[in-house]
Structures are given as C-alpha cells and as structure tokens.
Amino acid sequence: MANTTSTATTSSYSVPAESERLLLHALLDNPKIKKDIPHEALQFASRVVFTGSDLPSIAVNWRFAESVASLKALEACMIAALVKRKYDVDLSGANINVDHAQLFFMSALVWTIDHADTTIGRGQNMDKLEDVGIPNYDFHRMWSNPYRTCATNIYRTEDDRFFHLHGGMNPKPTFDCLGLPEDRPDLETFEESVQPCIQKVANMSSAELQHLITDVYKQAGVVVETVDSFRETEQGKANADVGLFELYRVNTVPAHRPGHWWQSTTRTSSTRPLAGLKVVDLTRVIAGPAVTRGLAELGASVMRVTSPNVVDFSELHVDLSWGKWSCSLDLETEEGRDKLRTLIRDADVVVQGYRPGVLDKYGFSQDQMIDLVRDRPERGIISVRENCYGWHGPWSQRSGWQQISDACTGMSAGFGRAMGLSNDEPVTPVFPNSDYMTGIVGAIGVLSALIQKADRGGSYKLDLALNYYNQWLTGWVGEYPEPIWNEVWHRNGRQVFRSCHNMNYTIPRYMKMMKENTNLFDKAEFFENRESKALGGVTVRTVRPVIRFVDSEVQLKYNVGTRGNGRDAPRWPDDLMTEVVL
Incomplete structure (x- = not known):
C-alpha cells in the first residue's frame, strides 16, 4: 500500500500512467477486491487506455484524479464482463481521459440550465429550479444565510482536538447542542457567523461534544483523526479488512x-x-x-x-x-x-x-x-x-456525511498538513469526492x-460505506509526491484554507481558482447538452459519461430526463424497453 515515491518530479509524473498502475495493482490485484471481480473483467483491463494531462487540474494533495480514473476503468472492465457473459459480445476496448474523469466528482457544481451560470451550495439556484419544475425540499432553510451553514464545520475543542460538526439538512439540533440560537440575523458575513460556534466549541471537550452530538442529539459529528490514529480506533480496526464493498x-x-x-x-x-x-x-x-x-x-x-x-x-x-x-x-x-x-x-x-x-x-x-x-x-x-x-464496529449506526468520513479517516488532517498548517489542523478537501466515488x-x-x-x-x-472508499484512498492511492503537490498548488494560487472554512466557503473559491488557472471547464468534448421534458424541455449542459468504449456496442446515456421529487406515479411503466427521454 505504498504511495508514489517522493523522488518523482513534474517532468516524470503522469496521471494516466499512475491511474493504470492503480487499476492493475490497487484494484485488480488487491486481495480485498479481486475476489469479486470476474475473470472477464481482469482480461479486459489490458484494453483500457488512459489519456490526458500528466498533472492534475485540482489543487488537492490526495490523488483524486488517479482515484476516479482507475475506478471508472474498473467499472468499464465490469461492464465488459457483463456484456461478455450476458450477450457473448467482446468489447474492443475503452478510453479513460483523466481530465474528463476529474469533472465526475464536481458534476453537481458545473451544470447550467439554458446556458445560465450556476453556483451550488447557497440556495442561489432554487428560484430558477422551481421555475422549471423542481420543488424546493429545503424545509429547514439550511442554506438561507451564512450563520446556518456554520452548523457544518470543523472547530477546535477545549482539549486541543478538532471536531467536525454536521448540521445535515436541519441545523437546529446542532445549534441546540451548542446552546446557540437557530438564527442570528445580525451576522451577515461568514467571518462573523462562524465566531459563535468557534467560541462555544472552544469551551467543550471533544469527548463531551461527541457524547452530546451522538447520544443526546442524534446528529452527525466526529473527532478529527489522522490516517494513523483512525486506524487505531475501534472503528478503524473493525473495518480494516474490508475492501471497497x-x-x-x-x-x-x-x-x-x-x-x-x-x-x-x-x-x-x-x-x-x-x-x-x-x-x-x-x-x-x-x-x-x-x-x-x-x-x-x-x-x-x-x-x-x-x-x-x-x-x-x-x-x-x-x-x-x-x-x-x-x-x-x-x-x-x-x-x-x-x-x-x-x-x-x-x-x-x-x-x-x-x-x-x-x-x-x-x-x-x-x-x-x-x-x-x-x-x-x-x-x-x-x-x-x-x-x-x-x-x-461501534460507529456503524451513527449518522454521517462525506465531510464526516473525510474527517475521521485522516483525509482532512492530511489536506491541512499539505497546506502547511501546524498541529494537525484539518481542512475538508473541498469536493464531495468520497460521495461520488462511492x-x-x-x-x-x-x-x-x-x-x-x-x-x-x-x-x-x-x-x-464512504469510509470503505476513503480507507482505500488513504491506504492504496495516497497523496501526491511533494514536488507534484507544490507545482499544482502553486499553479492554483497557493491559497491556504483553515479548519473553520467549510465547503460552502471553499468550493466557490476553488471553482474560481480553477476557472482562472486551468482550461478544464472549457473542453467542450467533456460536456453534453441534455433535454428534460419533465423540466419543461429545458436544456441542461452537464458532464458527459466518462467511459468511452472504442466501438458503439455500449452506449452510455439516460432514457429518462432529470426531474424533482414526486413527479411520477409509484408504478413501473408498462414497457421498460422503450428508450424515450421523458
């Protein structure tokens, strides 16, 4: 489970080559995974070609680009195995473009409707979405102001640990746990809004906060761990022998x-x-x-x-x-x-x-x-x-989210350390990567x-489990060698974030940096326009499927247009074979 060696330089490093190595060794030759991989998938691996840029586009120290590319390649291998078994068809091969693959875990951030720009995460899109037929189910106004978003964040505790609170889709129980009001209309900026939580958590021990959040208020929250310290927890040990699933x-x-x-x-x-x-x-x-x-x-x-x-x-x-x-x-x-x-x-x-x-x-x-x-x-x-x-393990029935998994498995601590923060100060690694990879x-x-x-x-x-993926990432995939990380971080402005900067704060800033310093979002071949009649026939520009099969034997697309909750009757259509986009 060794990471890429620290002797790598920007001239010798290759995301496509590393993605291929991960497919062959961290996935197909991984004893925790290969037991559930059919031999047809193993045989197809040699027909997968990785292309794209040698360096990643995103300034995150964990090797997200190689992770998504290798997992998409494994998915292509499994598709080929099913097609061979069920239809007796041998697929010629598949291509994984590693630049395209990086858009997969940020696809919720880059779609547009009728070419209008979007910014996810602050409720700015809901008026537009309600206009086209997606009802708003944000019953608890989770994104209505900066203060409410601070219920989901990392804070330093009295005993000098860090604790990740997660307000979920209703921040009130978390605020109740801290003894804070549900709303503070007098606080207008994020910098002002985060201070009440910082002050409250600073006067609570990590054990006290874990007990209140987990046992009393039944909310998501976890003490932040490093990769090594998580492996020593009872939960880490209980799941140590699990592969990706x-x-x-x-x-x-x-x-x-x-x-x-x-x-x-x-x-x-x-x-x-x-x-x-x-x-x-x-x-x-x-x-x-x-x-x-x-x-x-x-x-x-x-x-x-x-x-x-x-x-x-x-x-x-x-x-x-x-x-x-x-x-x-x-x-x-x-x-x-x-x-x-x-x-x-x-x-x-x-x-x-x-x-x-x-x-x-x-x-x-x-x-x-x-x-x-x-x-x-x-x-x-x-x-x-x-x-x-x-x-x-003892945490299996707890509520959790992507940020919670990143915090407890060492992802957040590693990201903070890579940016030069001391005392294992953690920072959530920006994108909902573990969600999409799961x-x-x-x-x-x-x-x-x-x-x-x-x-x-x-x-x-x-x-x-989100942790199953993150355990594989921290154990088999790892971080970039220091020269690669420094180059990518420098190219994206070397901006340093802190533990109390939640994803609602970091994502818009990261997206701005990437738009200014990379051409990832300008590559038309990575996007496609889709019409959804369920949304009144609007055109959605979004990330196209990542896997490109060499021949046309397999077509990756959607038979049904995207829609909001409750649009259809609770019954299966009479003819499931009809490919009509609705």
Whole structure:
C-alpha cells in the first residue's frame, strides 16, 4: 500500500500512467477486491487506455484524479464482463481521459440550465429550479444565510482536538447542542457567523461534544483523526479488512434460481447492458443517488422514492436524477408502505442510503427487503445499503456525511498538513469526492452481484460505506509526491484554507481558482447538452459519461430526463424497453 515515491518530479509524473498502475495493482490485484471481480473483467483491463494531462487540474494533495480514473476503468472492465457473459459480445476496448474523469466528482457544481451560470451550495439556484419544475425540499432553510451553514464545520475543542460538526439538512439540533440560537440575523458575513460556534466549541471537550452530538442529539459529528490514529480506533480496526464493498450471497428457502432478468430480457442488447433491470432508489443527497444514476446510465429502469415530509437537497436533483422516475410515498401510512412493497416485489435491485435503522421501523431493512421476495422463486433481489462509517464496529449506526468520513479517516488532517498548517489542523478537501466515488463503487458492486447471481441464483446483500472508499484512498492511492503537490498548488494560487472554512466557503473559491488557472471547464468534448421534458424541455449542459468504449456496442446515456421529487406515479411503466427521454 505504498504511495508514489517522493523522488518523482513534474517532468516524470503522469496521471494516466499512475491511474493504470492503480487499476492493475490497487484494484485488480488487491486481495480485498479481486475476489469479486470476474475473470472477464481482469482480461479486459489490458484494453483500457488512459489519456490526458500528466498533472492534475485540482489543487488537492490526495490523488483524486488517479482515484476516479482507475475506478471508472474498473467499472468499464465490469461492464465488459457483463456484456461478455450476458450477450457473448467482446468489447474492443475503452478510453479513460483523466481530465474528463476529474469533472465526475464536481458534476453537481458545473451544470447550467439554458446556458445560465450556476453556483451550488447557497440556495442561489432554487428560484430558477422551481421555475422549471423542481420543488424546493429545503424545509429547514439550511442554506438561507451564512450563520446556518456554520452548523457544518470543523472547530477546535477545549482539549486541543478538532471536531467536525454536521448540521445535515436541519441545523437546529446542532445549534441546540451548542446552546446557540437557530438564527442570528445580525451576522451577515461568514467571518462573523462562524465566531459563535468557534467560541462555544472552544469551551467543550471533544469527548463531551461527541457524547452530546451522538447520544443526546442524534446528529452527525466526529473527532478529527489522522490516517494513523483512525486506524487505531475501534472503528478503524473493525473495518480494516474490508475492501471497497462487501458482497454476500443469501440462501433462501425456497431457493431463488439463477437470474430471471438475465434470461428474460431477450429484446435487449449490449448497447444498453442493463435494460429491463428494475431498481428502487431509496436514497438522498449524493452517494446513494450516484449509485443508481450509474445504473441508469447503463440502461436500468430506476424508480426514486422520496417522501413529501422529508427534507432533501433539491439543487442536486439536476445532476443526480438523470435516468430516474421519481415518486413520493409517505411511509408513515400503510398505503405508502404497501405501494413501496409492491415496487420492491417487482424489482431486481433496491438501494437505500438513509441513516442506518431509519427504514427498518417501516419494514424495509436490508433483510426485510429480501424477505419481501422470498416467495418469488424465479429470481432473488440485490439489497444494497450505504452508510458513512462502515457496517462493523461501534460507529456503524451513527449518522454521517462525506465531510464526516473525510474527517475521521485522516483525509482532512492530511489536506491541512499539505497546506502547511501546524498541529494537525484539518481542512475538508473541498469536493464531495468520497460521495461520488462511492457511487462508482456501488455500480461496480451491483454489476458483480448480477454476474454472480446469474451463475448461482439466490439474493445478494451489498454493503457500501464512504469510509470503505476513503480507507482505500488513504491506504492504496495516497497523496501526491511533494514536488507534484507544490507545482499544482502553486499553479492554483497557493491559497491556504483553515479548519473553520467549510465547503460552502471553499468550493466557490476553488471553482474560481480553477476557472482562472486551468482550461478544464472549457473542453467542450467533456460536456453534453441534455433535454428534460419533465423540466419543461429545458436544456441542461452537464458532464458527459466518462467511459468511452472504442466501438458503439455500449452506449452510455439516460432514457429518462432529470426531474424533482414526486413527479411520477409509484408504478413501473408498462414497457421498460422503450428508450424515450421523458
């Protein structure tokens, strides 16, 4: 698990070459991962070509560019394996442009509607989105002013540790925990707004704050760790042997036979490899929706299920709801639960990403999902769950987010150190990288489950976690050698951020730096225009699919236009094979 050697220079370093090395060694030859990789995928790896710039575009010390490029290459290998098994088609090869790949984890930040510029994260887009038909589910006004955003941030504690609070989509419980008012209209700037939280946390110990946040207020929050100190925690040790995901076959009585979907979708072809596959999406925000969007890109039929009573990050729907129908069900009612059970009983995959245990009380835990199809002998189901910390250890049931995972696994401490901050002062590494990468990992895991299910039958459990990805990143991918980091950081202005600069503060500044110092956003071949009739026929310019297959045997696109919550009826369309963009 060694990082790139520190002797590398800017003239000798190559992001494409390092991405290829990671594919071959950190993924396909990784004993924690390769057990779930079919031999056809291993064989296809030699047909993947990496192209693009030798140096990364983003000024982050962790090797995000190589990470996303190698994971997208593994996804291409898994697609090739499925196409070979299901359709007996040998794909010629695939190209991964590493510059294009870096846009994948910032795709929520760069879309435009009818060519109007956008800035995510401060509620500035919601008037425009409501005009085109995306309802605003920000019931708790999480982005309404700078003060409320400070509920999600890193602060120094009384015992000289750092603690990452996360207000989620309702900052009030976090403010209550700190004994602060929910609103401070007298504070107008971020610099003013952050001071009350700084002062309150400075008078609390890290242990006291962890107890209050976790046990009393049931909110997300964690003591910031380094890579090494996290590995020594009970949680780190409990999940140390996990790869990017965990996949389990479930034997049911009666036994589920080998894949119904695999055998019955006779009208499909390798052009849309997952056509006819039915996926129920019970997720919010980024990681879970990125999993199901990845399956939709391959032709799967995805039904996103939300609640009219549950807060959501509506601005993300433009990016993450491509390829999905969207219905609204109130699980507090028997009618809502019955409609969801009906959808699941006719589904092939279910993905859930709410806080662990939330759906269990309604009868929709991972095991309960499988029980719903126990009397369906023609096929089992793939039940997917995603969380922050991993599914072993004492933190497994805690609420968590991308920033929380970055904080506890050492990502944030490493970023702060790379910028020259002392005493392990952490800084969240700008982009929602672990969210989007978990999306790729989830799609890879589902492809693996489908291939195994077609051979052996049964149902499958697939466990994902933001920490699983971050543990792989810190262990197998690592940071840039110092000369490379210094060059990229210098090129982007060498701006230093501090621990109390949350993503709401850093992202607009980073995007500005990148627009001024790189041409990444000017490369037309990395973008495409998509029309969504569900949004009144508007044109959305957004990042196109990253994988480029050499031939046209596989087409990556979306059959259904993006949309907001509750747009559709909770039923599967009569003809899932019809490729009509709605």
